[in-house]
Amino acid sequence: MANTDYQLIILGGGPAGLTAGLYAARDRLNALLVEKGVVGGQVLVTDWIDNYPGFPDGLSGFDLVEKMSAQAKRFGLETKNGNVVKLELSQTQKKLILESGEELTSQALIICTGARPNKLGIPGEDKFTGKGVSYCATCDGPFYRDEEIFIVGGGDTAVQEADFLTKFASKVTVIHRRDTLRATKVLQEKAFANERVDFIWDANVIAIEGDREVERIRLRHNNGEEKEIAARGIFILIGTIPNSEFLPLQLLGGDDRGFIITDDEMRTKVPGVMAAGDIRSKTVRQVINGAGEGAVAAIAAEHFLSGLD
């Protein structure tokens, strides 16, 4: 094998990356986890997690990540803060080029860069982000005490956060483009039972308007009817897009939405490069399978490094 800085580099420190790091550290690999922000990823903004087994009373996303991080560090996982802007991949060497100009090399690489909130792509959305447009209920909800909030979406996040936001808001209205929700039934039941959660069905938000802050939204019903509603807060919770802009997707194998395709062992088309977590092309995006995929990827990396692969 080529002479590299590390045997394994893990790119991204969410549940998948931290779990890969735990397995690599326990396997005594010379491994490094590179994270561009702070470890945790999207789960940091999850107010409460009741579906990660082992915690019968549930726990906050922050607490779960802190435990995962502490567990990986207990076995000596090294972490580094840095923003990777380019990858150069070959069979024997994986080179990461950071924004600072620094270069890191490894023999194996696990990509766990995750995903970020999707945008509606409508007029006013970017202009008013942080000024009435939000993608994170737990971060921004309390700024809307006793006000009315609108949510766009119909999946788990949208429906769970609708219920959560009634802690602060006087009323929460979920705007959904269909007439049924995609969210898990138990979350739907909770939202339907909450008298301060209301729904507008079969409608899309087509514009967000105001002067310095959000003042109103424009709705278009599926029957073609348009309507203007006064609004100060609109939470856009419509799924995620991959953090894959800087990745050589053609080389790795990517789907048409920019997620990485892997085999069952989390291997990409490039030998020694694995992907795990929300960056993968898949249908279920939960903390539990993100973590599971991190473990599988670390074991695949170990096999590659031992030449078994």
Added chain:
Amino acid sequence: MAGENVKHLTDAEFEEYVLKSDLPSLVDFWAPWCGPCKAIGPVIEELAGDYSGKVQIVKMNVDDNPTTPGKYSIRAIPTLILFKGGEIVDQVTGAVGKTQLVTMLNKVA
């Protein structure tokens, strides 16, 4: 080491301590219920030590101090605002990493 380096500022202290200060200030607007805010806490602590004497690094709890966040139209946290001579030099929202904050702080340090 928690809380050793970082002063917790109130609305009443803000003008005197930040706007009228000879030293530049980085204000971390946060709240205890915000996961990303808690996640960047240790980074803020570390930077407060590194930049001691060069940039004042302070935190303001937006729950206890609504006036200042209102004045700066803050409706998302964590928001970090860098002030110099009473003016905003730079501003960032979200769980940003140490490298990005160092780049920001070096504009005034």
